[in-house]
Amino acid sequence: MSNKAVAALSVVLALSLQGGCVTKAAANDCSVTGAKNLSPQIGEEELCRSFGNTLAAELAGLEASDKAAGLKIAIDLTRKGSAEARVTTGDGSDAGDYPVVGIDVMDRPLGLRDVDQLAKAVAKMLVDR
Numbered sequence: 001m002s003n004k005a006v007a008a009l010s011v012v013l014a015l016s017l018q019g020g021c022v023t024k025a026a027a028n029d030c031s032v033t034g035a036k037n038l039s040p041q042i043g044e045e046e047l048c049r050s051f052g053n054t055l056a057a058e059l060a061g062l063e064a065s066d067k068a069a070g071l072k073i074a075i076d077l078t079r080k081g082s083a084e085a086r087v088t089t090g091d092g093s094d095a096g097d098y099p100v101v102g103i104d105v106m107d108r109p110l111g112l113r114d115v116d117q118l119a120k121a122v123a124k125m126l127v128d129r
Helices: 003-015 044-061 112-128
Strands: 028-033 071-079 082-089 101-104
Touching: 028 044, 044 071, 044 112, 071 112, 082 112, 101 112
Parallel strands: 028 071
Antiparallel strands: 071 082, 082 101
């Protein structure tokens, strides 16, 4: 099964579950391109904060908090309803070592719930590496 298929399946499964609120921030650097494809109520800073919090919580739940140290996350909102996360180390030395993780919701602009599902898929990818 391809990484995109696994991420899509993870999104579908995770959307059926209700998550709790987490306030601990992840120790990573986040950037966003294509913000015009976001839901109008969400800004880039809020997107990165939500992504980071969810990534940290998910990794902590998987007993893999150390996996978030020094990561750079580039979130590309490629078109309405689609996002890809590119993960590199802080110095960019492992730029080719992580697969791109993506989600598609297709019928609407992305919201925070979708971004959180992307973060969960990234956490799973990091733990599996």
